[in-house]
Amino acid sequence: MPQPQTQTQQRYFWLPVPDESSAYGLMRHAFAGTRLDTGTADEAFCRNTFALANPSEMDWIHAKTCQNCNTLLKEMKGRPR
Template sequence: MANSRTWLRYFWRPVPDEASSYGLVRHAFFGIAADSGPSALSVCERTFALAKPSEFDWIHAPTCPECNETLKQTTSP
């Protein structure tokens, strides 16, 4: 899905994800955070509820490796 995008605006957000022992994972989402709704499709093509995370959540939630790799491939020359 990411390769079909002609624009590269995205934002990261810690969201509830059972894949993490912490309970949250930082996923990337296409678009602008201010324009997002209550849920969104992540770069790794999973739908998550978007809530305002705490500073603690930003620090402790690991980054989704799929989102990270997809964005690296998409933004590479």
């Protein structure tokens, strides 16, 4: 018999998006749902809205991760900072 889930399962995805706060011009942010469910813009977990585009392989390599999105997702999973 499966164990009851103690945490809510939330689907999310990471995506490099244009972000003026990044020296590279892009930053990886986390968004709720799946990439297929989104339009041309969406609100990230850090509460900022970004235009969504198809990043290149180099964008994935060079874009840093948004620490606010990362921290919020860790807290949702019950992990300490």
